[in-house]
Amino acid sequence: MTSLQVADSFLVADGKVRGLALHRERFTASCAALGVEAAGFFDDQVKRLPGFGRWFPRFELSAEGELAVQLRPAPPQGGRIRVSVRPDPRRTPRVKGPDLEVLGELRAEAAATDRADEVLLVSPDGIALEGAYSALVWWEDDVLCVPPATLPILPSVTAELLRRLATDRGTEIAERTRTAADLADADEVWLVNALHGIRPIHAWHTNPIDPLPLSTAPQWQQSLTALAVPL
Numbered sequence: 001m002t003s004l005q006v007a008d009s010f011l012v013a014d015g016k017v018r019g020l021a022l023h024r025e026r027f028t029a030s031c032a033a034l035g036v037e038a039a040g041f042f043d044d045q046v047k048r049l050p051g052f053g054r055w056f057p058r059f060e061l062s063a064e065g066e067l068a069v070q071l072r073p074a075p076p077q078g079g080r081i082r083v084s085v086r087p088d089p090r091r092t093p094r095v096k097g098p099d100l101e102v103l104g105e106l107r108a109e110a111a112a113t114d115r116a117d118e119v120l121l122v123s124p125d126g127i128a129l130e131g132a133y134s135a136l137v138w139w140e141d142d143v144l145c146v147p148p149a150t151l152p153i154l155p156s157v158t159a160e161l162l163r164r165l166a167t168d169r170g171t172e173i174a175e176r177t178r179t180a181a182d183l184a185d186a187d188e189v190w191l192v193n194a195l196h197g198i199r200p201i202h203a204w205h206t207n208p209i210d211p212l213p214l215s216t217a218p219q220w221q222q223s224l225t226a227l228a229v230p231l
Contacts (some may be wrong), residue, residue: 006030006061007097010157010194011074015051016228019157019194026155030095031061041067049231056195061097074195080202081191084116085180088129093152103132114205118191126179127151134191134199135159138183139216140176145186148175158192158224165223180204188213197224 008027010017017023024042031038042059049057054074061067086106090099103119110116120136121129129147130136135156138145144166147153166173183189189201198217202208 003063004060004097004100005034005063005065006095007058007100009056009058012049012055012057012231013074013228014053015049015231017231018224018227018229019161020046020229020231022157022160023194026096026157027059030097031067033095034061034065036061036065036067038067045069046231051231078117078196078199081117081199082115082203082205083118083120083131083191083201084110084114084205085122086110086119088121088123088152090121090152093129094154096154107132116205118199120180120183120191122180123151126181128178128180128183129153130156131191131193134193134196136183136189137162137192137198138178138189139187140174141187143172143174145174145176145178148177151177156192158194158197161224161227162192162198162220165220165227188215188217190217197221 006027008023010020010023028038028042038061045059049055056072056074058070058072060070089102089106092098107119110119118131118134120131123129128136129151130153135158136147137159144162146159163173184204190198191201192198198221200215200217
């Protein structure tokens with residue numbers, strides 16, 4: 001497999017995408033940092049994406065400096081998830097691409113040993129960062145919480161869209177530092193990404209959350225979906 005220097009994926013459903021400008025900005029900025037101009041390529045390839053069906057294209061910059069797009073059918077949208085906590089193995093946490101393979105292996109291991117759908121990455125001192133392929137969002141007393149941007153995390157398009165929705169609704173937003181144990185006691189914890197939108201955590205390792213909180217995820221998911229606009 002060719003190593004990736006940069007990658008970015010987003011959901012295309014019946015010719016509509018949410019947060020496309022943010023995905024473009026993240027991909028082209030990471031490519032530019034490596035001396036590759038990708039804006040024209042990105043714009044040209046977006047015009048070629050299908051206007052029907054569900055797709056999850058991945059824009060790529062290879063180790064050889066070549067730009068490409070994989071047009072992949074979108075997997076089914078997921079719901080509540082079981083999460084396993086793992087130390088963060090990434091070398092370049094702020095750039096999507098170079099660590100995708102090792103993260104895939106980590107998630108496969110967690111699925112086999114803990115029946116987990118996703119992993120929560122933590123720093124050496126136990127601070128919760130994000131999922132393997134997801135950003136971390138949680139609720140404390142009606143406050144939408146996210147990890148501080150100063151932590152080694154990937155800038156998340158979906159988390160940013162949720163922050164904008166929260167601002168529009170007058171919902172308080174806070175950057176807070178929490179351990180995985182702290183999150184187990186939070187009102188509700190979500191892992192969010194471009195493919196699934198919001199996935200509430202219903203179990204840590206093999207321990208279910210009992211009782212499950214009354215989730216606000218469906219309402220926020222509906223608002224996220226409504227942000228999708230034609231290509």
